[in-house]
Amino acid sequence: MLKKISFTVNGQAVNLDVDVRESLLEVLRHRLGYTGVKKGCGAGECGACTVLIDGTPVDSCIYLAVWAEGKNIVTIEGIAKNGELSRVQKAFVEEGAVQCGFCTPGYILTATAMADSGRKYTREEIKRELSGHLCRCTGYQNIIKAVEKALAEAENN
Secondary structure: OOOOEEEOOOOEEEEEEEEOOHHHHHHHHHOOOOOOOOOOOOOOOOOEEEEEOEEEEEEEHEEEEEOOOOOEEEEHHOOOOOOOOOOHHHHHHHHHOOOOOOOOHHHHHHHHHHHOOOOOOOHHHHHHHHHOOOOOOOHHHHHHHHHHHHHHHHHHH
């Protein structure tokens, strides 16, 4: 069964018919071309498919596309502005928090939501917030350092 939905992705209005069984991941990646949204586990465990929905990190593989009706969605493609990396993206580069890059979009989007919250986080709270993401390459330390750096910069702005 198809349903017409309307939502915004990275500032662009989208109107399309979706199968009520389609995940937001499938729609974003395969129908709209946002390939920064990665399919990892397909069960909401790895965080590779994370997007921001109305500012909240969500695993798009377990979020039905029909639920996106009226929502504002941001993918990794919507984080940089005018070719300028965001403070979170810059911190990931500066701290060497990127290796293969598969998990990176999800981490960056979650860290962006944290930075935008205006809240202060302890190292333990950062670890807890990032616990829904899996990385096979970095050992997590540089990712945590990058998030700490981005959060510190957010506090100073």
